[in-house]
Amino acid sequence: MEVILKVDSILKQFGELKAVNHLSFDVRKGEIFALLGPNGAGKTTTVRMLMDIIKPDDGTIEFFLSDSNLSRKPLPVQLGYLPEERGLYQEIPIIRTLEYMGVIRGMNKIDARKSSEMWLSKLELLDRKNEKLSVLSKGNQQKVQFISSVLHNPLFAILDEPFAGFDPINQETFLEIIKEMRDKGTTILLSAHQMHLVEKIADKVLLINNGKNIAEGTIDEIKKTSFAGEKLLITFEGQPEFSFFQNDDAVERFEVIKEGEIKVFLRQRKSLSGLLGKVASNIKITSVKTEHVTLHDIFVDKVNQDKERNDAD
Amino acid sequence: MQIKNDNNVKLVFEVAKWEFKRWFKIKEQVITILVASLISLLFFGGQTLLKEISDKEKKIAIINNSKIQLQFNKATNLKTSVNKNHQLDSLKEALFEERIDGILVFNDFDNVELFLNREPSWLNTVKEALTLERQKIKIEESKIPPEQLEDIFKQVDIKLSYTVQPKEQSASGEKFAAGIFIGLMLIGIFLGLAYQFVAITGEKQLRITEVIVSAISPQTWIDGKILGISFLSLSMLITYSITSIVFIYISFLFGSGWSIPITIADPLLIVRLFIFSLAGFFFWNTFFSAIAATINDPNTSARGSLMMVPAIPIAIAFFTLGNPDSVAMKFLSLFPLTSVPVISTRIVLTEVGIIEMFASLILLILSTWYLRKAAGKIFALSILMYGKEPTWKEISKWFSKSNK
Numbered sequence: 001m002e003v004i005l006k007v008d009s010i011l012k013q014f015g016e017l018k019a020v021n022h023l024s025f026d027v028r029k030g031e032i033f034a035l036l037g038p039n040g041a042g043k044t045t046t047v048r049m050l051m052d053i054i055k056p057d058d059g060t061i062e063f064f065l066s067d068s069n070l071s072r073k074p075l076p077v078q079l080g081y082l083p084e085e086r087g088l089y090q091e092i093p094i095i096r097t098l099e100y101m102g103v104i105r106g107m108n109k110i111d112a113r114k115s116s117e118m119w120l121s122k123l124e125l126l127d128r129k130n131e132k133l134s135v136l137s138k139g140n141q142q143k144v145q146f147i148s149s150v151l152h153n154p155l156f157a158i159l160d161e162p163f164a165g166f167d168p169i170n171q172e173t174f175l176e177i178i179k180e181m182r183d184k185g186t187t188i189l190l191s192a193h194q195m196h197l198v199e200k201i202a203d204k205v206l207l208i209n210n211g212k213n214i215a216e217g218t219i220d221e222i223k224k225t226s227f228a229g230e231k232l233l234i235t236f237e238g239q240p241e242f243s244f245f246q247n248d249d250a251v252e253r254f255e256v257i258k259e260g261e262i263k264v265f266l267r268q269r270k271s272l273s274g275l276l277g278k279v280a281s282n283i284k285i286t287s288v289k290t291e292h293v294t295l296h297d298i299f300v301d302k303v304n305q306d307k308e309r310n311d312a313d
Numbered sequence: 314m315q316i317k318n319d320n321n322v323k324l325v326f327e328v329a330k331w332e333f334k335r336w337f338k339i340k341e342q343v344i345t346i347l348v349a350s351l352i353s354l355l356f357f358g359g360q361t362l363l364k365e366i367s368d369k370e371k372k373i374a375i376i377n378n379s380k381i382q383l384q385f386n387k388a389t390n391l392k393t394s395v396n397k398n399h400q401l402d403s404l405k406e407a408l409f410e411e412r413i414d415g416i417l418v419f420n421d422f423d424n425v426e427l428f429l430n431r432e433p434s435w436l437n438t439v440k441e442a443l444t445l446e447r448q449k450i451k452i453e454e455s456k457i458p459p460e461q462l463e464d465i466f467k468q469v470d471i472k473l474s475y476t477v478q479p480k481e482q483s484a485s486g487e488k489f490a491a492g493i494f495i496g497l498m499l500i501g502i503f504l505g506l507a508y509q510f511v512a513i514t515g516e517k518q519l520r521i522t523e524v525i526v527s528a529i530s531p532q533t534w535i536d537g538k539i540l541g542i543s544f545l546s547l548s549m550l551i552t553y554s555i556t557s558i559v560f561i562y563i564s565f566l567f568g569s570g571w572s573i574p575i576t577i578a579d580p581l582l583i584v585r586l587f588i589f590s591l592a593g594f595f596f597w598n599t600f601f602s603a604i605a606a607t608i609n610d611p612n613t614s615a616r617g618s619l620m621m622v623p624a625i626p627i628a629i630a631f632f633t634l635g636n637p638d639s640v641a642m643k644f645l646s647l648f649p650l651t652s653v654p655v656i657s658t659r660i661v662l663t664e665v666g667i668i669e670m671f672a673s674l675i676l677l678i679l680s681t682w683y684l685r686k687a688a689g690k691i692f693a694l695s696i697l698m699y700g701k702e703p704t705w706k707e708i709s710k711w712f713s714k715s716n717k
Contacts (some may be wrong), residue, residue, distance in 0.1 A: 087520030
């Protein structure tokens with residue numbers, strides 16, 4: 001797949017703080033690219049630089065959205081943007097606001113209206129098109145905000161926290177909508193905290209912390225470079241010692257989740273018989289189950305590793 | 314990174330149209346004119362009605378206990394009847410029953426009594442009639458011939474000789490019209506500024522700004538706002554001008570004696586005032602868009618008080634009414650902060666040279682152009698400062714940084 005966005009060593013500094021620290025990545029045409037990181041990792045600053053709302057202090061950002069555009073700068077009509085800081089005109093009928101959003105992105109008024117109505121219909125809001133945004137529920141306001149960012153059918157959409165504010169049903173709906181957009185040719189860069197949702201749709205993931213790249217690739221690739229095996233979830237009684245885990249080859253690491261519950265991450269292709277024997281003799285087990293390691297686990301692990309490295313430095 | 318053309322005229326007009334339509338409500342304008350018409354009808358109609366009531370013929374019974382012949386002027390609304398002293402009680406009864414309005418008991422000029430049910434609006438008429446009667450008698454008693462008396466009270470006449478040809482003095486009607494125009498301009502400027510503040514700070518508070526500037530450049534956005542709100546101010550000026558004309562016309566119908574001076578209806582004058590008003594609205598809206606861009610919350614920001622700044626040139630413009638051709642007023646006609654109200658007033662009151670008008674307009678347009686650039690830069694720099702209002706020091710630092 002051809003590269004559609006090339007970010008090369010961008011730096012953004014606010015005073016002494018390097019919010020984005022020489023970050024580089026590529027996004028390929030037709031993929032869903034997830035930008036992940038804890039709060040303050042530099043995701044929103046990166047997104048704002050991509051949208052040209054703020055300028056990088058160093059590095060380059062190049063879009064390859066059409067052959068004719070040699071400037072490597074996208075046209076507003078080619079980009080869609082759902083910002084983390086949400087907001088639309090509260091006291092104006094929804095359809096008028098959507099038309100305006102389409103027009104300032106380069107659509108003509110008729111197309112903007114048609115597309116707005118199509119999206120409103122898709123999200124079951126068409127009958128409310130003449131109502132003011134302020135009378136809608138928070139979830140429905142989020143839907144209108146989403147429509148405003150994609151109604152012009154952009155080639156590249158940047159969605160900052162697209163699932164925030166939605167209930168699980170609507171989160172699933174938006175997963176399908178994002179996939180559908182990708183299938184119709186829109187490349188998507190999204191930033192989200194809901195790892196279980198990202199895992200379902202992301203073709204590629206970039207994990208950042210302190211403005212730096214800490215892991216990048218497809219979910220499978222990241223899992224391979226990580227403790228991508230299984231994990232044991234053990235519930236128990238009493239207050240046992242867990243030091244035996246540290247000396248076992250099969251254990252990558254363990255986490256006491258809460259009193260009476262521990263999560264043990266297992267190395268791939270290691271025999272568990274020794275480990276299970278130790279567990280049985282040291283812990284009064286009430287239940288055991290195995291689970292696949294999730295993106296969330298990898299995310300936490302990578303961020304912790306990065307933190308440990310930084311602390312050591 | 315995106316191609317956001319600063320000179321995208323189409324987008325500027327789209328934003329301007331949006332801003333204008335967002336705030337302009339034709340229904341409100343029509344209601345304003347109708348309410349003003351109704352108020353002026355009630356005010357002047359009521360005044361006329363009250364006058365008619367008070368002008369109704371008043372019946373005064375006179376009991377003249379002296380030998381002086383009292384003759385009330387027939388032009389007054391007083392209808393007098395002569396009565397005898399013994400009729401006083403029956404007259405009092407008639408007064409109580411409101412068949413008559415008063416009983417005047419005249420003994421001599423130093424001893425006059427008036428019986429009434431309530432305070433009379435016609436008291437001065439009676440006083441004037443008696444005073445005239447007294448003067449007539451005293452003049453007759455002094456035996457001075459009327460010609461001599463006239464000569465005694467004759468005023469001194471002064472012949473005025475000018476060394477230079479004097480300019481035609483503005484009529485009081487024109488001064489009145491100029492005063493009203495300054496007032497209307499003040500309303501237009503202040504309402505425009507209020508909308509500009511709400512439009513800019515409101516979008517920042519609602520977090521709309523980031524969505525908008527991801528599609529268009531801050532300069533395009535602020536240009537559109539300035540254009541839209543300036544036309545909104547102009548529409549308000551037109552509405553309030555119509556309201557004033559309706560007010561004056563209704564007052565004229567009810568005989569107030571007010572009228573619109575014929576010179577004000579001159580199409581050339583209207584065009585000139587229109588151009589300067591529009592230029593003024595552009596200037597002040599640009600000035601305040603830059604300030605509003607730095608404000609986070611208009612309810613708590615001290616910078617909101619800067620909205621009072623346009624009151625200063627408007628106040629200066631009122632001095633123009635006294636001496637529109639003074640050197641100071643000619644200078645203030647060129648200075649962009651004061652030029653619009655001052656030159657507009659001078660255009661109504663006196664003859665302003667075409668070169669002077671052009672110079673004033675060009676200086677105004679140039680300063681608006683540079684202010685607009687500054688407003689765009691300040692807005693672009695302060696756009697994402699949620700929750701913190703930048704200090705003037707920070708703004709000037711950004712500004713000099715962005716100019717490098």
